[in-house]
Amino acid sequence: KNQVEQSPQSLIILEGKNCTLQCNYTVSPFSNLRWYKQDTGRGPVSLTIMTFSENTKSNGRYTATLDADTKQSSLHITASQLSDSASYICVVTTEVYGGSQGNLIFGKGTKLSVKP
Amino acid sequence: GAGVSQTPSNKVTEKGKYVELRCDPISGHTALYWYRQSLGQGPEFLIYFQGTGAADDSGLPNDRFFAVRPEGSVSTLKIQRTERGDSAVYLCASSLLGRHNEQFFGPGTRLTVL
Numbered sequence: 112k113n114q115v116e117q118s119p120q121s122l123i124i125l126e127g128k129n130c131t132l133q134c135n136y137t138v139s140p141f142s143n144l145r146w147y148k149q150d151t152g153r154g155p156v157s158l159t160i161m162t163f164s165e166n167t168k169s170n171g172r173y174t175a176t177l178d179a180d181t182k183q184s185s186l187h188i189t190a191s192q193l194s195d196s197a198s199y200i201c202v203v204t205t206e207v208y209g210g211s212q213g214n215l216i217f218g219k220g221t222k223l224s225v226k227p
Numbered sequence: 228g229a230g231v232s233q234t235p236s237n238k239v240t241e242k243g244k245y246v247e248l249r250c251d252p253i254s255g256h257t258a259l260y261w262y263r264q265s266l267g268q269g270p271e272f273l274i275y276f277q278g279t280g281a282a283d284d285s286g287l288p289n290d291r292f293f294a295v296r297p298e299g300s301v302s303t304l305k306i307q308r309t310e311r312g313d314s315a316v317y318l319c320a321s322s323l324l325g326r327h328n329e330q331f332f333g334p335g336t337r338l339t340v341l
Contacts, residue, residue, distance in 0.1 A: 115269075145329075154231070154318055154332025155270070200269050204326070213326065217269030 113138045115218035117201050123224045128191055132221045134184040134201030142206035142213070146175050146186045149198045149220065158186070158199075191225045198222050229253075231333035233319050239339045240309055248304040248336045252321030259302050260330060261294055262318040270318055276302060277325060309340045 115136045124130050136144070143162045147155035159168040159175040161184070168175050172189045188195055198220040205213040232251045240246050252259050257278055262270035272286040276296045287293075291309075296302040306313055316335040322328040 152334065154320070154334050156332070157329055160329070202269075214272065215326070215330070217271070219267065219269045 113205065113216045115201055115203050115216050117218040117221050119221060120219070121222040121224070123226060124191055126191060126193055126225055126227050130188050130191060130223065132186045132199050132223070134186070134218055136182050136184070136201070136203045136216070138203040138205055138216050140206040141179065142204040144177055144184050145202045145204070146173070147200040147202060149200055151197070155200055193225050193227060196223060196225045231319055231321055231331055233333040233336050235336060236334065237337045237339075239341065241341050242309060242311060244309050246306050246309055246338065248317050248338070250302045250304070250319030250333060252300060252302070252319070253331055256321035256323055257299065258322040258325050258328070259296060260320040261302070261304050262320065264316045264318055264335070273304070275326070311340050314338055314340045
């Protein structure tokens with residue numbers, strides 16, 4: 112069964128600190144992996160996208176890694192800010208034979224709280 | 228438009244009533260998606276439109292749920308005989324051509340069934 116598991120479920124850190132969120136998936140066939148940020152009461156916004164051949168991708172203070180062999184990804188946030196408080200959702204897209212992508216499999220998200 | 232918009236932002240209804248939720252996708256996006264997100268969960272796929280037609284409706288939970296996109300732009304998600312378990316945030320997203328393109332999400336409609 113295609114699944115995306117995220118950990119931790121929630122995390123509290125102090126402003127300025129770094130943190131790393133984890134994502135493990137059992138999705139096959141794999142097409143790409145995205146990390147989304149979802150502020151409370153808003154829709155998810157894409158942070159990074161990685162395909163099978165990419166093992167790291169940065170977007171400002173956000174750095175995502177992908178290990179396609181172990182089917183693990185991480186999202187590292189550097190020098191956290193209060194505005195980083197949100198849910199971070201890992202999403203894996205399945206590949207459909209013929210090149211067109213298939214379904215999006217969402218994780219439950221990690222709820223990050225950054226405190227002053 | 229500048230982004231995906233959804234109306235209403237909040238909807239409170241009574242068990243057994245009929246509701247309609249509206250989504251305005253980004254102008255020019257041919258693909259449109261509906262998701263349902265329960266508290267503390269990730270979005271759950273409901274239906275995917277390519278143009279006016281439903282290309283994949285495998286996520287609709289039962290025949291009380293129905294969605295249309297008659298002119299290939301605005302879409303309406305319709306829920307008949309609402310149940311308390313239907314309470315959730317209903318998210319709409321659109322992408323330029325299809326599932327291989329990035330999906331841009333709207334703010335969602337929070338549906339509460341009393």
